[in-house]
Amino acid sequence: MELIGEGWTGEAAEGAPDVPVRREHLVVVGNGMAGCRAVEELLARDPNRYRVTIFGAEPHVNYNRIMLSPVLAGEKTFDEIVINGHDWYRDNGIELISSDPVTAIDRMGRTVTSRSGRTLGYDKLLIATGSDPFIIPVPGKDLPGVISFRDMSDVDAMLAAADKGGDAVVIGGGLLGLEAAHGLSLRGMKVTVLHLMPTLMERQLDEAAGWLLKSALEARGQTILTGADTAEILGTDAVEGVKLKDGRVIPASLVVMAVGIRPNTALARDAGLAVGRGIQVDDHMVTSDANVLAVGECVEHAGQVYGLVAPLWEMCRALADGLVEKHSGYKGSVTSTKLKVSGIDVFSAGDFSGGDGAEDIVLRDASRGVYKRVVVKDDRIVGAVLYGDTGDGSWYFDLLKKQEDVSQLRDVLIFGQAFAQGGGAADPKAAVAALSDDAEICGCNGVSKGQVVACIEKGACSLDAVRTGCKASASCGSCTGLVENLLALTLGDEVQAGPKTMCKCTSFGHDDVRREIVAQGMRSIPEVMQMLHWSTPDGCSSCRPALNYYLLCALPGEYVDDQQSRFVNERMHANIQKDGTYSVVPRMWGGLTNPTELRAIADVVEKYNAPMVKVTGGQRLDIFGIKKEDLPAVWADLNAAGMVSGHAYGKALRTVKTCVGSEWCRFGTQDSTGLGVKLERGFWGSWMPHKFKMAVSGCPRNCAEATIKDFGVVCVDSGYELHVGGNGGIHVRATDLLVKVATEEEAMHYAAAFVQLYREEARYLERTAPWIERVGLQYVKDRIVEDAELRDALAARFWYSQTFSQDDPWAERASGEAREQHAHMAAFKPRLEEIA
Secondary structure, eight states: OOOOGGTEEOOOTTSSHHHHHHHEEEEEEESSHHHHHHHHHHHOOOOEEEEEEOOOOSOOOOEEEGGHHHHHHTSOOOOGEEEEOHHHHHHHHHHEOOOOOOOEEEEEEEEEEEEEEEEEESEEEOOOEEEOOOOOOTTTTTTTEEEEEESSSHHHHHHHHHHOOOOEEEEEOSHHHHHHHHHHHHHTEEEEEEEEEEEETTTTHHHHHHHHHHHHHTTTEEEEEESEEEEEESSSSSEEEEETTOOOOOEEEEEEESSEEOOOHHHHHHHTOOOOSSSETTTTBBBBSSTTOSTTTTTEEEBBBOSSSSHHHHHHHHHHHHHHHHHOOOOOOOOOOEEETTTTTEEEEEEEOOOTTTEEEEEEETTTTTEEEEEEEETTTEEEESSSSSHHHHHHHHHHHHHHOOGGTTOOOOOGGHHHHHHHSSOOHHHTTTTTSEEETTTTTTEEHHHHHHEEEEEHHHHHHOOOOHOOOOOOOHHHHHHHHHHHHGGGGOOOOOOBBBSTTTTTHOOOOHHHHHHHHSSSSHHHHHTTOOOOSSOOHHHHHHHHHHHHHHHHSSSOGGGGGSSSHHHHSSOOOSOOOOOOOOOOOOGGOOHHHHHHHHHHHHHHTOOOEOOOTOOOOOEEEOGGGGHHHHHHHHHTTTOBBBOOTTTTTEEEEEOOGGTTTTTSSOOOHHHHHHHHHTTTOOBBBSSEEEEEEETTTTTOGGGGEEEEEEEEEEEEEESSSSSSSSOOOOOEEEEEEEEEHHHHHHHHHHHHHHHHHOTTTTTTHHHHHHHHHHHHHHHHOOOOHHHHHHHHHHHHHHHHOOOOHHHHHTTTTGGGGGSSEEEEOHHHHHOO
């Protein structure tokens, strides 16, 4: 039997009376990363041992504070950094009391009292109050507009300030300060970083790496002032600026204090617990009261306090072992720091201050922006600093922790594990295979190689499954490569592939890039490449056209089409043929034409000696053999007859094929030709992920082949059947029935909504057929048919975008725009005097 609410659980032994066993009550003060991780470790050991209640000061569930910076920068949403959602508390019988911090502990009565006056008894109490931001005691520190950077409310305050624009000053050039500066800069604020010390992040970086980081951040538009000592914060009713002790004044409407943290010991001190720099604990995380434990940044162990996550996770494991009476003990931590500062990879471990008997091994590669320094003493690594390339950080840290003799590797040590152990560019899988089981793989979540392998062996066959199972690679993602190598080593060919990346220039997939463009408000291809850490300076022929389309779709009327990021046919607005000439296909609305258009086409064929004219499958005429330099003149002649580009070359609407319908055919049920003309006139010029074809058949005999088009209409007596997702070609696919409507207006409305959903969500070069097969027809129906509000919104967005799309590119080129595209290749001839 189990009575969670009353703290009872368990079944009596066989033959004994059915008497419930009372569970001890564990009360956790703090709903942050350390407190909840300790509970996770406890549940993994004995899920029924304790009844758990967690008090939290914030209104949120447990989230990853390390990832607040990406939320500020717009790279992630709050939901994406949640570690334990409400379902975790519910499924494990945990009572969460949020927005109600504990304010007093009665150790004699074993109770805690919260701010709201709620009093709760405990058997064991776990204090996980974390740390408080240090606010420098200068005049003006309490002005509105002065904030710290510690929790989600601080992020919300910074986002509100950034929406107003203006100047921001960040005091503190450590990790949090630089991340705050990066996020505010991306949000459009002019940012100045003030750092007291001469080197940024001096606890993690040496002078050389700090200089490289400073230069890189300044190149991104930030102002970095080192050796800057704040005298006061200026302002009357709100922040107006910051004055330095040397007299300089920096204007600011927002000041972020990020100068450091202090263990939050107030609650423990008031309760009479032993407190030094932090709450003093033994190896089992027990305080001076045997019934009170503490863990995390609020703790002092053996005279040390820790602000990194890896030591916190080690503390949590030792604490959980003690709570289930399998004592292991925490012996302190050797720490390393692997970070991504504003998109720049840095790593440090151990003591890199040098000193007597220490030897520096340094590698600098200015062209790649790489700096590596390994400090060796008595043939052992004692410290390391890596900037720009941190791939070997785990290996250096493993050698440092184990104090292995590196004398035999001395000459090649700085070139990394692959070179040192393989004599060259060895297999990266072999490098990770050589790591010991206790080597740290994921610093954000304190996950070792052995834990990752165990997770894989328990059934995690993909990267996402590993992230869910043991949290490796679930935060900043810098260890993703290591995790993928471990998957490959452990499972071989049985690894389940994750989403395919756009190309080799990026680790992001198409869906990720589309989402981030909208979430971060990116405005250009270079900005996307910078923000999403492209590995190449200018991208490639695969990613540039995709990025160009995604920006066009996301920013109608704002983004300027980058012609150099288009394929040659789209740049030339005609299809190149194998002999280097081009074919030209003017648009014929719904397959209709007239004598004027036909005469213009005939005149063009004769005037420019076109060797062939052919009727296309889309009911148009294709003129072959036009020279590149003649294209603008051909287009001008066709424009004069009222004809525009047929976009036969583009990832756009190609044709709307029709039959004659009820106007002429004795079987026709509706005016299919008229509806086809309306569709083509409404939808032409719209750029799509791939070519897009429509058709309207006047009756179920389907003479216009509407059921193998991207969007097809089949007219019936009672209205119009709307079909989607068909195509001809090598892999023929018949359409799926989306919906049946009664009027032409409804058909146009549904068509606009469907096209816009496809434009916004399909991947570049993905036809509607594979897109629908990937997402499912029901997914499309749920958004287009079942959700009227969303349908209306999609259609409205499509028609809005069309106001910027229906400019004939032929007319622009005919007027002389981009004439260099149609010029002859330069001819190089020797001068006469050189011949003589």
